[in-house]
Amino acid sequence: MYRFFAGPEQFRDGKVFLATEEAYHLRKVLRLESGTMVRVFNGRGHEYQVQLTVETSGRVWGQVVAEIDVLKEPKLKVTLAQGLAKREKNELVVQKATEIGVQAVIPVACERSVVKLSRKSTREDRLRRAAREAAKQCGRAVVPVVEPACAFRDLPARFNAFDAVLLCWEEEGSTDLKRALQQLRRQPLENLLVLVGPEGGFTLAEVHTAREHGARSVSLGPRILRTETAGLVALTAILYEFDELEP
Ligand code: SAH
Numbered sequence: 001m002y003r004f005f006a007g008p009e010q011f012r013d014g015k016v017f018l019a020t021e022e023a024y025h026l027r028k029v030l031r032l033e034s035g036t037m038v039r040v041f042n043g044r045g046h047e048y049q050v051q052l053t054v055e056t057s058g059r060v061w062g063q064v065v066a067e068i069d070v071l072k073e074p075k076l077k078v079t080l081a082q083g084l085a086k087r088e089k090n091e092l093v094v095q096k097a098t099e100i101g102v103q104a105v106i107p108v109a110c111e112r113s114v115v116k117l118s119r120k121s122t123r124e125d126r127l128r129r130a131a132r133e134a135a136k137q138c139g140r141a142v143v144p145v146v147e148p149a150c151a152f153r154d155l156p157a158r159f160n161a162f163d164a165v166l167l168c169w170e171e172e173g174s175t176d177l178k179r180a181l182q183q184l185r186r187q188p189l190e191n192l193l194v195l196v197g198p199e200g201g202f203t204l205a206e207v208h209t210a211r212e213h214g215a216r217s218v219s220l221g222p223r224i225l226r227t228e229t230a231g232l233v234a235l236t237a238i239l240y241e242f243d244e245l246e247p
Helices: 020-029 087-100 120-138 156-161 177-184 204-212 227-241
Strands: 003-005 015-017 037-041 047-054 060-068 077-083 104-109 164-168 191-196 216-218
Touching: 003 020, 003 120, 020 047, 020 060, 037 060, 077 087, 077 227, 087 104, 087 120, 087 227, 104 120, 156 191, 156 204, 164 177, 164 204, 164 227, 177 216, 177 227, 191 227, 204 216
Parallel strands: 003 037, 077 104, 077 191, 164 191, 164 216
Antiparallel strands: 015 060, 037 047, 047 060
16 A cells, blocks of 8 residues: 655544645555545554545545554664764665664764755755655654754763763774663663764764763774764664664
8 A cells, every 4th residue: 555644733623634735646646536545644653554545636635534553662772973974875864773773863963074064954854855765665654753853062962861872983992882782771861862973973072062061982803984874774773772673
């Protein structure tokens, strides 16, 4: 059964009204007609079986027939603070992190980010779209939150909202991710923030600031990973270590 996205605000009185883009795709590409049963998820963890009505005007809405069981979400909520890189890379990271099971992504403008914070609204739209499309494709009923991009200096103030903060640092010589996670497992852990630097990496000052605010720096191994690889490796390893990749 085809799957579509519609935010909670698009549901009214047992009906769901699809956005123009989804409606267009449904009519022109998939050529679905009135009466077809589809699935519609709201991005906040609910999914419904819906019977379509395709109006001649092009408007598409559906009658909600039943609520459907959704995929299990990881119990451990991982937020990825990703150093801003070139555009396609950010989109790739959001797409893949959504598939793997991230809870939220915070794009972060670091000292060595080539891309700066300007023109951010279109960029955020693209990133949110990447998250939505990836959730649609991979079967998640939750669309990870893509937060507004923030400057690195504003990040430490948010550390308190997390049970633990890990900063991936290629120069970390003693603590690797596995060891850090094994230590963290001794206490109840619900949400975790993972920081990954941009193409040029974190500056020493950024590493020190993060540590002073309680972040632990961790190594992801002896090889230097590209920024778009590092967050995905960290996310996968964390979810694996916490048994979140079981069927
Ligand atoms: N400073 C470097 C590489 C930056 S890699 C240079 O330009 O040579 C980009 C980001 O990926 C880093 O900031 C870090 O967060 C992460 N990263 C890459 N390889 C890593 C490793 N082996 N261990 C931990 N983090 C790593």
